[in-house]
Amino acid sequence: MSTSPGEYDLATALERLEAVEARVAKLEAEHARSEADAAPTADSLSAEVEGQPERFWALLGLQERLDDSGGVLFTGAVTTPVGERYLWQQAVTTEEVLDVDWADQAQALSALGHPVRLQILQYVLLGVRTTAELAEIAEVNTTGQLHHHLKDLVAARWLRSPGRGRYEIPVDRVISLLTIVEATRVGA
Numbered sequence: 001m002s003t004s005p006g007e008y009d010l011a012t013a014l015e016r017l018e019a020v021e022a023r024v025a026k027l028e029a030e031h032a033r034s035e036a037d038a039a040p041t042a043d044s045l046s047a048e049v050e051g052q053p054e055r056f057w058a059l060l061g062l063q064e065r066l067d068d069s070g071g072v073l074f075t076g077a078v079t080t081p082v083g084e085r086y087l088w089q090q091a092v093t094t095e096e097v098l099d100v101d102w103a104d105q106a107q108a109l110s111a112l113g114h115p116v117r118l119q120i121l122q123y124v125l126l127g128v129r130t131t132a133e134l135a136e137i138a139e140v141n142t143t144g145q146l147h148h149h150l151k152d153l154v155a156a157r158w159l160r161s162p163g164r165g166r167y168e169i170p171v172d173r174v175i176s177l178l179t180i181v182e183a184t185r186v187g188a
Contacts (some may be wrong), residue, residue, distance in 0.1 A: 062091070069094045076175035082127035088175035111156035112180065116140060117149045121158060121177060124167055131165040 049056045062073045075089035111117060116139050128134055131146065140146045150167065153159040158177065159167045169177065 065091075066093060072097060074175060074179045076178060078174065078178065080125055080127070086171060086174040088172060090176070108156045108158070111152050111158055112177075114149065114152075116145070117153055117158075118181075120146075120149055120153065121169065124159065124169055125174065125177075129166050129168060131167075134167070 049059060053060055058073065058075065062071065071091055071093040073089070073091040076086065078086045080086075112121075116137075119137060119139055120134060123134060123137060128137075131143075131150070134140065134150075135143050135146050137146075140149070150159065154161060154167075157170060158173055160170050161167055
């Protein structure tokens with residue numbers, strides 16, 4: 001069977017397809033190699049940390065206190081816009097954090113998984129503390145929805161109620177909350 005100009009026979013088409021596939025595979029391999037070359041290694045990260053002690057002072061101090069398995073530390077000294085001061089530090093070894101059942105943390109993390117609840121926490125930290133004040137937040141459509149969100153936040157220990165209709169973030173949760181929010185912004 002003959003082909004007209006601009007048409008290919010099946011064998012030619014298959015040859016061209018194989019050539020394209022080979023080029024794509026080569027480009028993918030080159031891309032994977034360049035990504036691997038760009039990814040930091042443990043050695044390069046260690047050199048960066050040790051080369052900048054003023055930037056990584058907390059990390060270097062943590063390393064001095066822990067064995068080779070390491071650990072996680074979060075700490076903070078915060079004064080809010082309404083003048084409240086929070087000081088907190090929490091450290092855990094790698095073994096300890098890997099040994100707990102992470103599923104047990106679902107309720108606390110889930111409570112943070114709604115934009116209105118996060119906004120409520122932000123407002124409480126900024127000094128908006130009463131149910132009436134919180135009800136004025138535009139994103140809270142009804143007081144019923146507000147009470148639902150408050151109930152979830154109290155159950156997960158992100159809020160506590162020291163008095164009827166008043167809410168505050170427990171002292172041991174303020175730095176944790178700020179750490180979680182900031183951790184989600186890393187690389188953003």
